[in-house]
Amino acid sequence: MATIPGRRAIVIGGSVGGLFAANLLHRRGWDVRVYDRVPGSLESRGTGIAHHPETEAILARAGATDQHAPGVRVEGRVAVGPGGEILARQHYPQYVTAWGRVFNPLRLAFPAARMRTGMELRGLDQGAESVTAHFADGSSATAELLVGADGFRSTVRGVVAPAVQPIYCGYVGWRGLVEESAFSAAFAPVFAQFTFLFPGHGEFIGYPIPGPDDSAEPGRRRYNFLWYYPVDAGAPLDDLLTDAAGTRHAFSIAPGLLRPGPIAAVKADAAARLPEPYAEAVRRAEGFLVQPIYDLESPAMNFGRVALLGDAACTGRPHIGVGVLKAAEDAEALAEALDAAPDGAAVPAALAAYSARRLPPSRAAIALSRHLGAFIERRLPRPEADPALGLTLERLLALSGRPIDGNAD
Secondary structure, eight states: OOOOTTOEEEEEOOSHHHHHHHHHHHTTTOEEEEEOSSOSSOOOOOOEEEOOHHHHHHHHHTTOOOOSOSSEEEEEEEEEOTTSOEEEEEEEEEEEEETHHHHHHHHHHSOGGGEEOSOOEEEEEEOSSOEEEEETTSOEEEESEEEEOSOTTOHHHHHHOTTOOOEEEEEEEEEEEEEGGGSOGGGHHHHTSEEEEOOSSSEEEEEEEOOTTOOOSTTSOEEEEEEEEEOOTTHHHHHHTBOTTSOBOSSOBOTTTSOHHHHHHHHHHHHHHSOTTHHHHHHHOEEEEEEEEEEEEOSOSEETTEEEOGGGTEEOOGGGOOHHHHHHHHHHHHHHHHHTOSSGGGHHHHHHHHHHHHHHHHHHHHHHHHHHHHHHHTTOSSGGGSGGGOOOHHHHHHHTTOOOOSOOO
């Protein structure tokens, strides 16, 4: 595709947010280069996500197509008590899928020659007409636009808005995946449910997602769960995030690095607190991922010729299940704002318009995610344990995993 003079873009971050922006800008004639700090080939992750038709539409406009089904269809959500009893139901037909179902088409749509990995950003310089990124290997890149799409640990944000820091919410998410074929027959009746479980200790969410080959065929799927689990800041959190070599990881600890002790402890707690068959999911899970839950909100998404996008700008707790959609909508709003910039000189004004458009729904998403997670933060057994929260089980099921329209209510 032919590029337009004066429209060069640097995208820092090669995950879904960066790839949405890169593909949408590339298709509009921008000379786009993507730089990611992770060395080697960027790999798909199996993490489960909610599927939204809006995401699918933006994927198509970004030129990313996929012949696989959107995911595994669920008819609604159920809230389950510590004894396995159904406490509430919500009819909400939806597909649930894997993160790779979005990442892989985006990666394939973007020209591989325009992406560089193992590129750690060290600093930025802005001038009247351009912005320059400086990398750890001594190289640099200059363009009219730089997009910071490097996640909530964003190096770009650290340069342009160093005062904006993640705030720990008092709990972590234990994520796990189990192959459908690994379960006992007792799990079959609940495998296809989108379940919210309240064991009197945090919140457990489980649902089916496609298998590693994106297959939604019964028998080849996987079960994805996320257990929000209170952990005090300080020594308890430090201990959980310290690997076998004694390294304390800053924001999360990846599969393969968790020490056996914390894994054994959470499996024992599952056996004591979760009803069968949900305890079986934790028991059979391999390769746990632990993510402390944070709030992060930037006061702006534009800083001269630098735009922040997705979690680099605003990170909501994952209770609402719209992180990928929010990044996609940010990227499309950015591309549309830049359509109004006839040349590189107009980029700062376009970014200001982009920020004004996207900050309200981003703030609404953060406010709603705080609302849905307040009972976990306060260590209540269920949302309705404190009527002052105004969060019934029915309201929680109705609000989780739906697109945000800019109104947190």
